[in-house]
Amino acid sequence: MEETKQLVETITDGIQDKKGQDIVIADLQKIDGAIAKYFVICQGQSPTQVEAIAESIGDKVREHLHEKPVNVAGLGTDQWIAIDFVDVMVHVFLPEVRKFYDLENLWEDAQLTKIPNIA
Template sequence: MARLAHDRHCRDIVVLELAELSPVALHFVIGTGTSDQQIRSVAREIEERGQEKRFKVLGRAGMQQGRWALVDFVDVVVHLFDEEYRNFYDLELLWGDAPKINWQRDRKPAAEDTGETEKL
């Protein structure tokens, strides 16, 4: 999911490992979009890609306004923000104890991703 957001020109993508910190999710994928249209479009594509791979979609939020969009795949929750909302909610600070995962290691386009971390 991080790769897909990156491939669709979202910026400052961070993947947080929450397994030891929260029962809510194993990972948060956080990214910044450049427009409300881009945020909505990328969130929809992430949801579609997850459904293609048979990931359960527990919920979604923020799709209409486009300043923040959330797609909850149970184990992985994707947050896409515009810059103002990302700074306001500051999930990286809120989850400051969470280790960051190097999702760009051996990076290949999302369309080619078949490894065990494909949810990220």
């Protein structure tokens, strides 16, 4: 369990390193049939920033925890990149795509933690 929390913290660091914004951590552990223990959702202001955030997450996790994602989807379109670390799913969006899919409210029973933006 501690490893999963460490993974979430490392992912959050990777997002903040590239100035990703509006980070929300959704705790899905009490939800039956959830595909992961946590969702980490954030956004970048441009396709370039979305890709940079995704790369930063991968680099940080590899560097600090010696883990790699089992899958990464959306690279190349850079509107929504999903990074699958099995227990933790990361979603990096452009703002309008994030608003459209509204993942935070899709899992309304999840406990949501909002991380303040770094100025």
